[in-house]
Amino acid sequence: MTEGQYLSGRILLAMPGMYDPRFERSVNVMCVHDEHGALGIGIGHIRDGVRFRGLLEEVGIDPGDAPDREVHHGGPVEPGRGFVLHSTDWGGQDTIAVEPLCALSASLDVLRAIAEGRGPRHWLIALGYAGWGAGQLEGEMRQHGWYAAGGHREILFDTPTDARWTSTWRADGIDPSFLANTTGRA
Template sequence: MAVLRSILALLAAAGILLAPPSGLFGTTPRAGALPYVVGQLLVAAPTMPDPRFARTVIYMVDHTAEGAFGLVVNRPLGAGPLDKLIKGFGIDPGQATGEVVLHYGGPVDSGGLFVLHSTDWKGPATPAALGPLAMTADTEVFRAIAEGGGPKRRLVLVGYAGWGPGQLEREMARKDWLTAPADPDLVFDDDVATKWERASALAGITL
């Protein structure tokens, strides 16, 4: 809870949601463009050499020749009141109730807040979904939630996982990562303790 309170305080002081890195989101044609990984799960191999990504499951929002952008979906930081998070952005929380679980999205841009969500909702600043899920980095998603709308399923994440040109391809060639279909039920469920194991099974990893 101490970690969550400090992050909420930081976000409330900033009062903004940061945009995703430039250069992604559809800048490169993907027809037959393997090994680009978009709209899939990136699953850390048991032999992952980078401790920051050990046993992580990442939803890949985009991947082009310019780089890759994903969000870790199995590292919750803590929970806090949803209305306080919304109020921290200067938005009337309305009838918003319950708690929000804040997740660690990755080691890049620890001040950036992102919402990974189902595609039943789309805001003006939501990029076109390149897979079964969408991502929004704009306060409009919280305004919609406060008004009783917004996406039915969502993860709120701080930071993201990012790779430069060719970096992820090299890591995949070393077998640091495997890929699996992005099952929304796995992404959004609360069984965090087994999420890596279940994603590994989908990726064909025998543990």
């Protein structure tokens, strides 16, 4: 892929009938994608039994007045590692810009800032990530695995988790009820 074809800052959607059931109706913010591979954070599924305030307590941070939000299943890789997708009004030493969609932070600093009420205005937290080696994602896209939607900020921060898959398709002008579970070959 050329630089303009990389998917950083876009939303990756699992196609209906995807071959890997772990990613059924998956919605991933593509944070890094280049010639070396890709990293996405899942925002379409919730981690059962895990809440933000409990996570703060687990890492030794006083939750203060932090809201007790749901924690997303970010992906199958390193499921104990936390990531915060957030608005660009906050940035720490290790914050990565995910243009034009958001920023990504994975340090305790962002968690402390949120707990103390000085963090980003918009944020969500996920445990784990989805990762692809060099050329792997491109191959999966050719095999009816993924669709690369636009980077719709309103999907990330203003749409309920269980509505993100359908809402992202619709934001790209596609009715997902018309999608087939398989692709053909010409």
